[in-house]
């Protein structure tokens with residue numbers, strides 16, 4: 201294969217964005233993605249046959265194949281071992297990729313073109329300005345034009361109001377919080393979720409159209425499968441939930457300059473010493489996940505966008521220079537769940553109907569932001585997932601202890617059956633804590649237990665006392681909102697600390713990379729994923745900020761090297 205201008209490793213939240221931006225500048229970009237590509241004619245049976253080698257043409261995208269794969273079935277999509285959106289190779293006969301955890305919990309990521317955004321809820325808030333201005337080598341003001349560009353491209357809209365959002369707003373108002381009408385959050389308040397989801401389909405209440413017909417039209421149908429991978433839309437580039445495989449990947453292909461190789465795991469970055477430039481990245485060693493065949497590929501610049509666990513793993517497995525912050529400072533937005541169960545008669549005057557129906561609408565359509573503490577967000581997934589989040593995950597076991605006058609811990613037996621019977625009258629709130637960076641948290645590699653791609657990542661994470669204090673305050677705020685909305689019972693799930701969903705900051709800007717995301721120690725090596733985020737953004741969901749920074753990095757790469 202000829203030498204490329206740029207190689208991007210990983211086609212997820214950040215990788216697809218930087219590839220599209222550089223492709224638009226006329227650079228030849230090769231994306232190496234370890235996982236499968238759903239919805240591409242080159243891989244008609246992506247989990248059972250090796251299929252083609254690469255794709256660079258927008259006409260290869262096929263919405264029929266996409267819908268066959270994104271089938272909305274909870275277990276089929278979410279199962280960590282066999283589900284389509286798992287962390288592992290395309291071939292289902294092979295197990296998921298291994299990681300070692302030093303604490304209870306699990307890392308929730310998925311491989312494939314689109315990366316973990318295939319799963320994500322598309323919540324796209326900006327970082328809190330104070331969290332950038334206080335610590336980053338960039339100001340919030342400098343990021344705003346890049347936020348605006350990504351918000352227009354995805355596009356980002358404020359989520360519509362269904363019952364669960366309405367009930368949340370009712371409780372929040374009664375608890376004394378104000379509505380925020382801004383994207384730049386500087387004071388506490390509640391607001392509709394800024395979401396990368398297309399506006400509702402204009403016909404979705406029109407009885408002349410069946411559900412099947414609506415699913416082939418443009419616009420969200422409020423059907424609430426977002427977390428399973430949204431299959432609603434007339435073509436791959438018009439799917440309602442704007443994961444990068446349906447937003448930035450089609451845009452990248454349309455530049456005519458971007459080629460993507462799925463099923464291609466990068467396991468080593470090749471460097472050489474240059475008399476003028478010093479140590480610089482020149483290529484990547486890869487392994488085909490179907491055939492096991494290894495190869496070397498070369499480019500003028502290498503961009504790593506493999507996610508906040510695999511990017512430091514790749515650095516460490518490539519024996520790049522020692523930097524005490526590589527893999528360190530992992531931030532994990534301490535999450536938790538608080539659930540209110542309501543009586544039908546109390547819901548009627550608030551909602552005009554007797555049920556919350558949490559599964560209807562965007563999975564997460566409303567939020568309350570509290571700079572200095574974090575955020576809380578409504579969440580309504582399908583009943584099985586919801587039961588695990590709310591009643592099965594608690595680290596305090598089935599103790600049913602009381603804290604702040606609310607029930608805490610796991611629910612089982614007769615009570616679980618009763619609560620699942622009340623599923624339609626429940627409102628779930630996800631806690632998302634502003635997590636403090638601590639150099640002791642992070643990723644190293646276990647050389648004694650390699651898999652086929654090299655030593656595996658070992659992850660350790662213990663939240664700081666300050667982080668846990670903030671989490672407790674957010675739990676209290678969420679419980680208060682539910683009680684103000686007249687919940688008859690409130691349950692705090694008490695998630696383990698190691699539930700990793702917003703994984704960031706393992707290759708921090710200002711410590712491992714400079715403000716243009718180029719490595720301090722290896723020239724022409726850039727990073728474009730969540731790992732470059734300097735801190736936890738105040739608790740804002742990270743992807744939009746990663747994408748805004750990726751747009752800025754593309755600009756800087758082009759200016760400096762082309």
Ligand SMILES: Cc1cc2nc3c(=O)[nH]c(=O)nc-3n(C[C@H](O)[C@H](O)[C@H](O)COP(=O)(O)OP(=O)(O)OC[C@H]3O[C@@H](n4cnc5c(N)ncnc54)[C@H](O)[C@@H]3O)c2cc1C
Pocket residue numbers: 209210211212213214215232233234235308309310311312313314315316317319320321322323324427464465466467505506507508510511514701702703728729730731741742743744746
């Ligand atoms: C259930 C769920 C809900 C979420 N909801 C939200 C939300 O609403 N809003 C939000 O902002 N965030 C959300 N997130 C987090 C969001 O998904 C991540 O912030 C985002 O995907 C991170 O982007 P990334 O580029 O860092 O990594 P990823 O998107 O994980 O992409 C990394 C890609 O690199 C590939 N890769 C890894 N290693 C290699 C290698 N060595 N060689 C080649 N390829 C490799 C992987 O297969 C993957 O495709 C959610 C996450 C989960 C699990």
Ligand code: SF4
Pocket residue numbers: 397419420421422423424425426427429430431432440441561562563
């Ligand atoms: S609610 Fe979610 S799954 Fe349903 S159409 Fe909208 S974005 Fe897609």
